[in-house]
Amino acid sequence: xxxxxHAIGPVxxxxxxxxxxxxxxxxxxxFAADASLPPAVLVHTGQxxxxxxxxxxxxxxxxxxxxxxxxxxxxxxxMQTAEVMKRFEPVVDRTQPSAVLVVGxxxxxxACSLVAVKKSVAVIHVEAxxxxxxxxxxxxxxxxxxxxIADLMYTTERSAHDNLAREGIAPERAVxxxxxxxxxxxxxxxxxxxxxxxxxxxxxxxDLIRDGFGVVTLHRPSNVDDAATLKDVLQxxxxxxxxxxxxxxVHPRTRASIDRAGLGAMLDGSRIALLPPQGYxxxxxxxxxxxxxxxxxxxxxxxTTALGAPCLTMRDNTERPITIDAGTNTLVGRDxxxxxxxxxxxxxxxxxxxxxxxxxxxxxxxxIAAHLGAWLAQRARATRAVPS
Numbered sequence: 250x251x252x253x254x255h256a257i258g259p260v261x262x263x264x265x266x267x268x269x270x271x272x273x274x275x276x277x278x279x280f281a282a283d284a285s286l287p288p289a290v291l292v293h294t295g296q297x298x299x300x301x302x303x304x305x306x307x308x309x310x311x312x313x314x315x316x317x318x319x320x321x322x323x324x325x326x327x328m329q330t331a332e333v334m335k336r337f338e339p340v341v342d343r344t345q346p347s348a349v350l351v352v353g354x355x356x357x358x359x360a361c362s363l364v365a366v367k368k369s370v371a372v373i374h375v376e377a378x379x380x381x382x383x384x385x386x387x388x389x390x391x392x393x394x395x396x397x398i399a400d401l402m403y404t405t406e407r408s409a410h411d412n413l414a415r416e417g418i419a420p421e422r423a424v425x426x427x428x429x430x431x432x433x434x435x436x437x438x439x440x441x442x443x444x445x446x447x448x449x450x451x452x453x454x455x456d457l458i459r460d461g462f463g464v465v466t467l468h469r470p471s472n473v474d475d476a477a478t479l480k481d482v483l484q485x486x487x488x489x490x491x492x493x494x495x496x497x498x499v500h501p502r503t504r505a506s507i508d509r510a511g512l513g514a515m516l517d518g519s520r521i522a523l524l525p526p527q528g529y530x531x532x533x534x535x536x537x538x539x540x541x542x543x544x545x546x547x548x549x550x551x552x553t554t555a556l557g558a559p560c561l562t563m564r565d566n567t568e569r570p571i572t573i574d575a576g577t578n579t580l581v582g583r584d585x586x587x588x589x590x591x592x593x594x595x596x597x598x599x600x601x602x603x604x605x606x607x608x609x610x611x612x613x614x615x616x617i618a619a620h621l622g623a624w625l626a627q628r629a630r631a632t633r634a635v636p637s
Contacts, residue, residue: 257347257625257626257629258345259344259346260287260347260373260621261290261346261348261349262276262290262291262292263292263294263349263351263361264291264292264352265294265295265321266296266357267306268353268547268548269352269353269355269357270306270307270312270529271310271429271434271529271548272352272429272430273312273352274310274311274436276352276375276618277289277291277313278311278614279615279618280618283618283622285622286618286625287625290316290344291317292316292318292319292340293315293318294321294333295318295319295321296321296329296356296357305529306528306529308528309440309530310433310437319333319336319340320336321357329360330356330360331360333357333361334360334363337360337364338364338368341364341365341368341370342368346365347371347628347629348365348370348372348400348625349362349365349371349372349373350375351373351395352374352376353375353376354379354389354391354395358391358395359391359395362374362394362395362398363398371400371628372398373399373401373402374396374401374402374403375403375617376403377395377399377402377404377409378396378402378404378410378412378413378423379392379409380392380409380412380568381566383565383566385471388568389568393416396416397418399422401423401424401624402424403423403424403425403426403617403620404423404424405426405428405429405551405569405571405608405613406570406571407425407607408570408571409425424620425608426613426620427610427616428555428609429614430548430551430555431609431611431613432612434533434555434611435611437529437533438533441530441531441537442531442534444458444496444535446534447496447527447534447535448522448524451524453523453524454522457496457520457522458494458496458538460493461494461540461596462493462494462538462539462540463494463495463496463539463541463542464497464498464532464539464542464543464544465486465496465497465521465542465544466497466500466542466544466545466546466549467503467543467544467545467563468500468503468545469564471545472545472563472564473500473502473503474506476506476509476510476512479506480515481583482563483512484585485583485585485588485589486521487516488589489543489588489589489592490520492596493540493541493592494520494521494522495519495522496524496539497522498526498527498531500526501526533552536556537556537558539553540595540596541558541592541595541600542558542560543561544560544562544563545562545564547567547568547569550562550567550569550576550578551609553576553578554571554572554575554576554578554603554606554609555576557603559591559595560572560578560579561579561588561592562578562579562580562581563588564580564582565580565582571606576604577603578601
């Protein structure tokens with residue numbers, strides 16, 4: 250990007266799934282504006298393969314089209330990880346990068362990191378050090394292993410450094426820079442789509458949200474894969490909707506589970522607007538106006554904290570503790586009485602108040618760009634100084 254010439258190779262920037270896009274978009278803009286950095290090459294692994302929605306998100310985020318698309322598609326965790334590695338290795342051989350930059354905790358993050366480290370290419374992990382300490386989450390395995398092999402880690406909250414220290418990772422390998430998700434959020438807010446327009450486009454009654462609404466996002470296997478558990482979740486949502494209307498853009502995984510279990514009729518007649526998956530600007534519009542959020546998404550926990558919107562997280566743990574300690578997030582699991590009590594409090598008095606965490610100021614990308622340019626230059630000098 251930017252047409253600059255450098256003695257060192259490009260930085261391969263990896264995206265594989267939708268949450269990665271929100272983190273990569275501001276980073277690529279900051280890289281393009283910093284003359285000290287080598288060119289960035291955007292590599293899309295194709296791990297998420299809803300191409301219509303992908304195109305929409307790329308447009309919403311003003312993210313450039315990928316320079317390289319591996320088109321991996323779906324599969325088991327093992328198959329997908331292996332296929333990413335197999336297709337990414339020739340890219341590394343061809344481009345001779347100075348570094349591979351990965352974000353978050355998806356399968357593509359770990360797969361591309363493994364290829365890079367075995368070829369002695371620097372691995373840079375953005376959003377490092379987050380831990381749920383739940384090894385049943387595939388994302389937790391990806392996070393832990395990526396941090397172990399990364400040369401440089403950028404963190405979103407200071408507690409991440411304690412996690413890394415407990416795992417024996419040298420402190421000089423990690424730098425606290427803030428949260429790229431908030432960079433994207435702040436950029437998107439002026440362009441956000443009004444919730445009424447989103448409902449109208451989906452054929453749902455806009456007057457449903459006249460007196461406030463909650464936004465729902467649920468996709469974790471622990472909530473949606475088992476039919477009995479999913480039935481409990483839907484029953485809770487129906488009861489919540491008696492207190493405040495709900496707008497639910499349904500994840501394809503969740504929709505398939507509802508259909509497979511024959512549970513769709515449970516939602517008939519409820520004050521729940523079921524929407525197809527939405528673009529980023531639509532989701533920002535919903536979250537910015539919501540009375541509350543019900544979610545199992547890490548990103549929504551962060552975004553609602555930044556927006557000051559109460560968030561009820563339907564999990565027993567979170568890898569983003571700052572959203573609880575400083576923000577508006579409350580862990581509620583699938584505890585029906587706790588959830589309804591929290592909803593009643595939010596409707597009556599606004600619920601939990603929070604503050605925007607340190608460095609969640611929309612400038613994380615600039616901090617990464619400034620640090621990375623110096624780090625790569627120093628690494629290149631050190632490499633040249635080593636006798637062959």
